[in-house]
Amino acid sequence: MLKNFSLTDAKWNSFFTFWVKGLKCYIFFWLILSIFRIIFIIDMRDYMSEQSSTADIINALLLGTRMSMQTVGVMTLVVLVALLVGSIFVKRWGHRLMNTVVLLQLLVACVLFAARFPYYRVYHSSFNKMLFTAAHEDWSALFWTMVEQFSLPARLLGAILLTAALFFLWKKILAANWGKILPVCCRLQSKKGRVLLLVLVFVVARFSLFSGSWNWQTQIDWENSAITKDEFLNESILDDGQAIYRAYRLEQRNSGSNGLSYTAEDVKKFATALSGKNIDSNNLDDYLVKQSQGAKIKKPEHIFLIISESYANWPLLDDYAQLHIADGMKNLISQDNTAYCPSFLPNGSSTVNALMGIVTNLADANLYLTTRVDEMKQPYSTAVAPQMKKLGYTSNFYYAGPSSWENIEKFTKAQGFASFYGRSNLTETSKGSVWGADDKDLYDFVLANTDPQSSFNVILNVSNHSPFEVDLQANAFPAGQVEGALAPQYQNDDQLLKELGHFWYADKMLKYFIDNMKAKYPDSLFIVIGDHADRYNVEKSPTMYRRYGIPFIISGNGISKNLIPSDAVGSQIDVFPTLVELIAPKGFTYYSVGKSLTLGNKTGANYAFGITDGYIGKTEDDQFMPEQFIDGKTPPDPAAVLQYADAIRAVSWWKAEYGNNIDDAAVKLAAGSR
Template sequence: MKKFCKFNTDMYWNKFLETFLIGAKCYVFFWLLLSIFRLIFVIDMHSYMSKIVTFGDIKNAFILGMQMSMQTVGILTLVSLSVYILVSVINKKWSKYALNTVIVIQILVLSTLFIARFPFYRIYHSGFNRMLFTAVHEDWQALFWTFMDEFNLPVRLLGVLLLIIIAFYLWRKFLNWNIKEKLPAKYFPLRWRGKIVLILAVYLIARLSLFSGSWSWQTQIDWENSAITKDNFLNEAILDDGQALYRAYCLEKRNTGSNGLSYTANQVRHYAQYLSGKNNESSNLDYYLEKKAQGAKIQKPKHIFLIISESYANWPLLPEYADLHLADGIKSLTTEQNTAYCSEFLPNGSSTVNALMGIVTNFADANLYLTTMVNQMKEPYSTATAPQMKRLGYKTNFYYAGPSSWENIQNFTLAQGFDKFYSRSDIHETTKGSVWGADDKDLYSLVEDATDDSSSFNVILNVSNHSPFEVDLKANGFDSQMVKNALPEKYRSDDELLKELGHFYYADKMMRQFIDKMKQRYPDSLFIIIGDHADRYNIEKAPTTYKRYAIPFIINGQGIDKNILSANAVGSQIDVIPTLMELIAPKNFTYYSVGKSLTEHNNIAANYAFWLTNGYMGRTDAPQFMPDNFSKDKKIPQQKDVMQYANAIRAVSWWRAQHGGNLPIQQYRTAAKTN
């Protein structure tokens, strides 16, 4: 009986080993194939590389590319093995035929994509992107002849066929290579050590494939943060064709799948009239978005620095958290006479990209991913920040601590009129940073070095206060024991919370140091501070809506005083640029915005999920209107007022981004007659 059990056990282990070896061969084969494709692409298309590229850049791009391809290879191998195992169960004789059939199909797909990559890059200067999906709406006959005449389709198809033949021939050689014959017979059947090694090998390959060559999601690199060089061509070469297709799919899904709004021209005009107070009938939406500055309230600053600080929530600035000393830098700034502070302020949405879109375009969050629509942007929107600041005489710069590929941020900001864009590849990093970007200290150093005597408007987007939290807190002066002692007792053993609080402290400290340095060099500078969003962490497990989602809005500079904003001001990120315009623009200067200056009476703010008034906050998407009071003795808002404002900023922003400035007047009149 023992021998029989032993025989069966060995038999199953041998089957497991055989399947593993086939899977390993698939894995190595596809990994090498994609790496060879990447090498050929870089060599053949090297003329697209900029002159600043070094051998180190190329080497780093190849290493990261091979690392990222482990996920693509893992998927290809999983598909191949699944078919092989399934057919083996049904009929062992046909298992290798099924395996080879799947391999041929996969080689066909990879070869076709590889051959297509060359003309695609020449046209779009990009690997596969959303333009693939626009072909669905094109004239297919015209496309066919374009491929024939312009891209030598027959020759390229011949190239695909040749690649398939060569690759499959090499695969067959590789598959038939008997690894077990190269190993001493004493290792078979597997002993317990061999079984452990086999299991660990499967686990290692699976984990590295799952996280694109990284050990966990905290260090994982994907298409959004893979642009590690200063060269766009190399950054695109990092992505294999499978990764590039996935990027295209994600961007298209964001652009089409999340857009749940729809308004008629008549409805948009009605909302635009409400927001602007203009009752005249116009077919031009920009007529309603146009504003005339009331006249500068402060002397025009030499430099303006608008800091969008990652996860910089308002709650650490509240008096009840003073003992934690997390926000001492900016909190002390708010006590200075030349600082205005609005504590009742909303982000434009729940993510950094919402803040990015709001500050760059001045549109409210209308559930549109504008960063994916760059190819449709013939010119900046009328409300775009950069062109309007340039009309005031400023050079416009955008500084981002992360890679230029994140959310298409470089192409988006430049398409919306910024003169220069800086990203992680421009930063001299003195610390390791994180997967999301360089540490705040190094980002601010870049801004300091790049700022000269020319008048400038600078948007700065940092990332350090974002998981995974990897800043050396002790080296940056964070007193963890003091903070732990100041926490309620039930939270003192939460080390993860302590690390999160430490990173808020770091972001606050670096921001204040930067402000102090720039004020010494340029005393007439103006600083605007906002968080990109909140809602990432709080001390309480169930904080109030206000504590969880509110961010600060702070303005500091010469001529600013505590009363420069309206009493009990309430706002959101779409109100930042209108406020700036009313502070510095000369009388009757024309500007465009959806939002409103906080120097005027403004008592409602909203984003896609929340509304905020003076003393109350609630959800715009809740079935019932349930105001959450966070300040005593405030008047409860009316639901119709809150929702009218929320719908108005969405409708106007959605129409202007989707359809431009034209509001068909005939549609309005027809609707009016019908009603």
């Protein structure tokens, strides 16, 4: 058998033709992804920092084409499997099945390409973990948001047309005889040509396996591909397949102990560091329990904690004063009975992170607590509502959207809120959006339904959220004034103007509510925070501080501007302890992961960032390398910031997963009950 073997035998024609088709497929998809990357960089170039050089762009393109070799290798392998499986039964079936798979892959690639642009505009990232966050969102609202703000029908139509054009091109390439341009000795009909083909297949397969490298030692992947100093270019390096794979891998890490893995001993060490208590206890609450230092103001009759959708801190900065989109809160901040902390972080990247942090006072630990409502036999000891009840307050939660979103009604009630009010309770005077009622209708409902009984009220609005459907003209938004205050390169950006208009509306309605509630109940305390930032800025490449920071504003009788030390910082888990230290009598016992800003909290952190006085940086990296945002401040101790970030996550994760018992036996017990 081996004696008669010859690479030129006719029976081997189909074997070599198989690999020729594979190479054509490989080159075809490789060119498409490379061209997609070039188009994306050109169209979205405004997001590139001014410091980026031509060399940076070239490096990003070269590295991107190398990384895409792995993506294309997978796509080609799927095509070849389809060709082989189909041919086993009937030869022509292989060809048809191959083309069907190519068509489907083209459709997916084109749809992802069309979605990449609006996705980056919203999240300043290629496809990331927000894909998995969306699984917990209101799918109907998401759909209509994509239709109304991101032109879903037009984008889908464009993707389909592009798919058709590329598939037509593929069929032409498949039918083309490339051998005619090769020397006779290298053509498929010759033994030398067939040997060269097999060598080429091996080389391509090797490079595909290691993302454009010859071996694993020099392999690049999504974790080490950020070769430039420009975040936009680093994201452009990843094709859509690589970006989704990154999101998948991160989600895998999250789901495998939710990305965190702490032993009981680890948690004890973190709890000790966080509390500063030199104790040896297996009860987590022994580390989280605190005693109030004594009330700093007269106990207010009503407390309103307003979590304002996408209310970032950057519009409150002097650099944006000419826009006049935050005049309401800036006016409030200027009043003598208002304190303001500009160095503040959200609990996470989405509204649900803020919801969980405010309601439970647990730091974000990659756990969707809202999906665990049926498992909650009682509120966490750190939960806000039961502790406010001990101070004499009835707790109410007001949400502009439907009660079904994130199980919000069941979740808040499971954590001790006495009442929940959602969109179905409101009288709407305007159309609202798919996410909920307009802010004014929400605030009017709270105004009408607040009675003299002492109450603690959390209000979560939605108007400053895509698809941005507030009637700005009817609300007298000074569009011309705002547009004129923008730098020339931003003045023709209608989408940006609409976004700024919705921030202006949210700010205006915040002031409207606070003024009217103060008139009705002068003895009220107001706390205003954003649920998150990182949705839009004027600049395409804002600094980390301007992109992620949210404000912390507290206003009411007895509040003074020096209430919060100038060097204090915090995050949303610090809101509740700050409130307790304001109003609770000396010695009042409460539980919290966070710390009061009135006591000079010096570090804030969330799922990915840490903040200190004048510095902000990423905590998800091995090293804390902060950016300075206030001149003249002392750089933080990187190890201390990372330890704090790990500590709040560790204790929050353990408490949510295993309760108060810091013992490895608790892990086995919890595993056995699930």
